[in-house]
Amino acid sequence: VIYESSQTAVIVFVLFVGAVLGLSFHLGRKAKSAQGYYAAHGQIHWFVNGIAFAGDYLSAASFLGICGMIAFFGYDGFLYSIGYLAGWVVALFVVAEPLKRMGRFTFADALDAKFGSRGIKLAAAISTLVVSIFYLIPQMVGAGALVKPLLGFSHVQGVLLVGVIVILIVATAGMVSTTWVQFIKGSMLVVFCAILTVLIVRRGFSTSPEVDGKVFHQFARLPAGAFDGKPGFSVVPEQGAWKGKPYLRARDDATGLVRVWRREAGELTETQTVVTQTDAAGKKAVMVNGLPQGRGPGQSDLHPVGNVTKLPGGVPATGPLGPAEFFAVLQESEVLVWGSDKILETLDGKPVDTVIYFQKPTSGASLLIPGGSPTFAGLQKHQFFPKLDFLSLMLALFCGTASLPHILIRYYTVKDQDAVRKSTVVGIASIGFFYVLTLYLGLGAMTGGTLDVTNNNMSAPLLAKGFGDLPFAIISAIAFTTVLGTVSGLIMAASGAVAHDIMTNVLKMELTDHGKVRAGKVVAVVVGVIAMMLGVIFEKMNVSFLVGWAFNVAASANLPALVMLLFWRRTTKEGIAAAVVVGMVSSLGWILLSEATFKSVYGLDPALAPMPFSQPAIATIPLGFLTLVVVSLFTQKPRRI
């Protein structure tokens, strides 16, 4: 879909980012010492820190990814919400307070508090760096996807913009400004999404949702023989890559325009097509629904999608609904969701790539149970590995939160354990409330008539666009600061791992307090540049897939060491270092050798992948625990008699 940047959106966006940067510079002047740069002097109020937890945690994956997944596939996206929130239970009840007691600036400090081992510091710092960078990639990819419709920028420009702003934030101020950016963003995100939810529920459902005063395009369904001998039309013969496919291509003899129809259950259903033709010089020409893509005469663009096709009682619209009634009505309705198919062929020696988006009328009841998305489709089939894959992902989400470095460092920005506890509870309240809203937002987007059939990451901002330009501008600006906030938190964590853990504690470089801060800033710039490059390289990858990687690696590498250090007296320093390394390497290795990576990253046949399923946590977390126990038992110090 072609997006035109709106003036309101640009003004609101510039004001937002300007305010955030201004605040950052102002607060940054106060952070002169290492304690101030990395831990905000431990002086952040617990309530502010709690909301900042929400700011840190509700990343592009939560906001753009979950809403998009629900909008396209229904309930499955909400399983991510449940898993992400459940992770906070582990954080609060198991690791928060001991971690605060033991550490100073970073996760490695805490892990190493008892032993003073360089091996532990190095292993923990590397794991922090690896997890932070993996988590940074989807944020940068999300930023690129977001800026495109907002400002009309390309993906690369979007990534560069985020990278430069974040580097400015982190390199000028440190944890104080990062915390305040997160506080503002976290509270605005939750409040604005609550307002949007009220608007969605008050709007109810309609079979022809009106957006910007424009009539919603109703997609046609014709009888199977509609083009048989129809005057003025001819059917293109099925040949080449089209042979045996459930499609009929009808040519309008007067204009030469060819439209693709899908044969389904005795009907022909209207599709939307995007044809990309690459010439010898590598230049691409894009045709949409048979015409060159554009908004001018003789051009065409994709229709926005997402509507209810049948409502209970056959009414055309429900009018305002209650919060429970919203789901009850949807369960009794039929919704038009979309599937896609790809046909690759060569015409006159040039590769032609046709993507067909087709209608899938689906009952509301089946959209509101697990198993509707490709990710969790295995749940409704009697297959062992897809079910194990699901359990493994849910385990990774449950255990990963308490192991994420940018969340862990936030325990050091408050005064004491009591404040840690209170701020975590505030975090759980605000994050939990937001996750409840995600189901309304996602289903509102699914039925609001604004979806871009090619990109589910844009569903939440486009949903807001359905309510006018200003809500769109605000939600896009919030989404952008969401990315900014999470990226700055992650870069802070990575910077602490290198400058504090590796340079100062492992390499024993003698840095003054001022030098430590300067080193942290230099590292922040370097990590920021790496993140920008990866954000460009991984442009085409699914955001949720990448976030899944980060949670799996974080949970496998960090959680066994953290938990055993707290609850098993015979844990040794060798055991901890080994568990971190084995957990990190095994989970990374598993992901790199999994079916999903073979298919999405290497472009290889997924059947060649040696791993039976994609999410490693169910195997690699226990492996981390086992490694720690075995190595610790073999490295016990002799007891004094």
Add this chain to the structure above:
Amino acid sequence: VSTSDPDVPSELAAHERATDRRNARYGLVLFAVYLALYGGFMAWNVVDPLGLARPALFGVNVAIVYGFALIGFALVLALVYMTLCRRPVRGVDKDPS
């Protein structure tokens, strides 16, 4: 408590250790409760996903009600934990605060 009392630091430390141990115990019990609820839901997803389509409350299905309940229950347990942690620790003679 007088600051010149030589027993104060060790008493303080003992009190803190006892508080930490007790809080950790509360945390683990509440964690186990939540783990059972979360694990139960995930097991249900795997064993009988279609069963989650049954209506539960106000015409809303089990999948949504259980999901919302898991989110709400996390907050309830967090508040219970906070309340429990505020109570004075038994078995320590003096409260140094």
